[in-house]
Amino acid sequence: MIELNTDMVSQQALNQPLVEHLKVNKSFQPKELQALPQSDTNESFGSLIGDLVKKVDEKGKVAAEETNRLLLGETDNIHQSMIAMQESGLAFTMLVEVRNKLVQSYQELMKMPV
């Protein structure tokens, strides 16, 4: 029984960094909105979207790289390449979704009677 307990403790110790991280960062909770930043020339709306596009593109490149390595025979991890592809696909869907929302709000504005 004591041995079983020490096993449990060691298992818990393995998960400790994850638990600590969750406690400290509370990443599972929606973050409170901080005060809106003052209009900063570096953080324009365009650069925000540009960053998003860049990150999505990065994911696509990672997926292409993984697939390339698989097809060239440098690795035999099919799942890595598939997971990377799924991830880049999801990121792209996310980007399109953001774009749709923006266009929609623009059209709402345009429809506003003056």
Next chain:
Amino acid sequence: MNIMPGLESTASALAAEKVRLDVIGQNIANAHTTRGPDGQPYARKMVSFEAKLLEVGTNSDGGKNFTTGVGIKGIKSDPKAGPLVYNPGHPDADEKGMVRLPNVNLTHEMVDLIAASRSYEANLQVVRTAKQMAQNALRMGR
């Protein structure tokens, strides 16, 4: 940006299951090998897994993110002796005509094969579900 979180541990489990499948394949392939490089009959190999901490990038505060993945602890040979059969015409027979066969039990290997295949499937299901969750979240706006 991590759209499907928690997949690093699943990916490590998939890689580990692939190693297990590889080892089972070796055992089945050598089920009738009576002589290895050391002159002994083939010994059945067993793979053992261990939980290990994986570092998965950094979070927004610059700290490191960790997850518990699967690693290969080692591949050990089964020390049990295989069955001894009488076959005097065999090139590896001793002076009494007995041949030591490998300790591979094909039935055991098939069961292990099923277990490995099912665990692989279970991990794939995790990937599928993670993707579906993200897709459902994206569909929230419609």
